[in-house]
Amino acid sequence: MSHSLSRKTITLALTGASGASYGVRLLECLLRADYQVYLLLSDAARVVIATELSEEWPTEADTCARWLESRFQAPEGRVRLSSRFDWFSPVASGSAAPKQMVIAPCSMGTVSAIAHGASDNLIERAADVVIKERGQLILMPRETPYSTIHLENMLKLSQLGVVIMPASPGFYHQPRQLSDLVDFMVARVLDHLGIELPIGQRWGMDDAALGASV
Known part of the structure; x- marks a missing residue:
């Protein structure tokens, strides 16, 4: 599929910080919102996905992209997965490039490289x-504690x-399971992207006011 300026596009990257579920859930939501997602995975991200989610994603880029589209019931071509050196x-x-990009989770090594303009991958x-x-x-970012360098x-x-949005979910919505905490943060990212997708519970709003969750 050729790059289309008319389609809603976004770049989503997952790196080696803990919290792979944030990035995976965000990918699902972006696809549900009819975005074409340029997906980037670091080598460490694949290790974290396997460790935290017990999932082995296909290593070949096109195969992995089609697998993710099938998993999230997205049309073929909505996920474009590039290798780390696909210049x-x-x-x-x-x-x-899309004008919007999210790195979730974002390792401190990635933060440092971006802050200093490394562009090594x-x-x-x-x-x-x-x-x-x-x-x-x-x-x-998902790190604790933060050093002065961080x-x-x-x-x-x-x-x-740049918007720095640490993976620090709130608890006022009385989460009952881990997915509630993940959705809290993903909903905040979607808010900043201007994407209306009803997930999680907002301050002062009950489930009825929120509407059906994704």
Whole structure:
């Protein structure tokens, strides 16, 4: 499928921080919202997915993309998975990359590389492109405690307009299972992206007001 400026597009990257379920759930929601997703996976992300979710994703890019589309009942071609050194991917160029990108979860190594403009792999380059093109970049770090180095890197990115959204779910909605905590954070990301998809429970709203969940 050719890159289409008319289709809703977004770049989603998963890195090696703990919290793979955030990125997987966000992928599902983006596909349900009819987005074409340029998906980027670090090698460490695959290890975390296998460890935390007990899932072995196909290693070949096209096979994995079709597998994910089938899993989330998305039309063929909605997931475009690129290898970490695929410099011909649209996300590597400001003339073709989506204007929105989310890294969930985002490791501190990735935060550092983006903050210093390393661009040593496609995830870092894609983030660099979004920043230079004045697009919307959302990072969901999952680390504790933060060192001074971590905080300085995140401050630098925040001053550049990057949204730093730590995986720190609230508990006022009285979560009953882990998926409730995951949905809390994914819903916040969707809010910032301007995507209306009713998942999770908002402050001051009961389930009836929220409507049917995805």
